[in-house]
Amino acid sequence: MATFLLWSDWKPLALAKSPNAATLSEILDGGQAFRWNRTPEGVWQGVWSDCVARLRLSDQGNLQWSAPNAIADAVGPALESYFGAGTDFDAVIDRMPWRSDPHLANCIQTFPALRILHQPFGETLLHFLCSATKQIVQIKQMSELIALRHGKEIVAGFHRLPTWAELATVPEDALRACLLGFRARYIKATALFLAEHTGWLEDVEKLPYFEAKLKLRELPGVGEKVADCVLLFGAQRFEAFPVDVWITKAMAVRYGLITGWTPQQIAHFGRTHYGAYAGLAQQFLFAYERKNRKDVI
């Protein structure tokens, strides 16, 4: 018998600046996170860790949240952390080279209040192990199936993602059945490795960017790009600059880079040009290109 889920009243989410609808969509559904969906009424519903929440923009444009009553007390503070409320993104943005880079300035202006989420490290790793040559929609499908079939129920109708310890007990075939394809092998192997090395992932999360990236790359299925995504979106390491095919094309078009540059060369250019917050710059570029993808690239 289906049980009703009672949701808390809408409350403001304490951010220095609320994003507009387009920016919010970029934040929640633009390739950082994969468990947010928007209802036709414009309400976003999402799951991370043991949290379930709804998000909306008030008529005044302020970001508000609601959660199932049973977990609302925990979700409130968790949401602030998830949104990186402690990070002053205006200050971060101001330290990017927009004054000398008109294209970057344009991207920033197009998506005001764009931010990088601070997602659970392990879940971010799982999502980006799923991401190889897949589009956001498909990654979301995979994630949903994995959670539904192998993750514990948080409240009626919402399942969390399995922990890595839980994933280690799932047969590879069962993972493949979640639309994972060859990615299932990587995920299974990573899960077994993590099961044998208790605390490994937690330790890596605390390491400085470069060392953490080096360690992450020891995991099967984790290369340059995935490692950077995990560190950027799951550990607030803004110096991470993930290079995928879209950014490669975008940089070539926008900055006149030679087509044929390797991802490493692009990454080097990105870090040199954008500085310590290259990852946030990358997110701005990405949002901008997606907006124009059909008619520009």
Add this chain to the structure above:
DNA sequence: ATCCAGGTATGCA
């Protein structure tokens, strides 16, 4: 039908 997708690992010059 055939081809590609927001990578990585592997094999071979």
Add this chain to the structure above:
DNA sequence: TGCATACCTGGA
């Protein structure tokens, strides 16, 4: 080091 190719499979 550098470059091509296989790896799964749903959807255009």
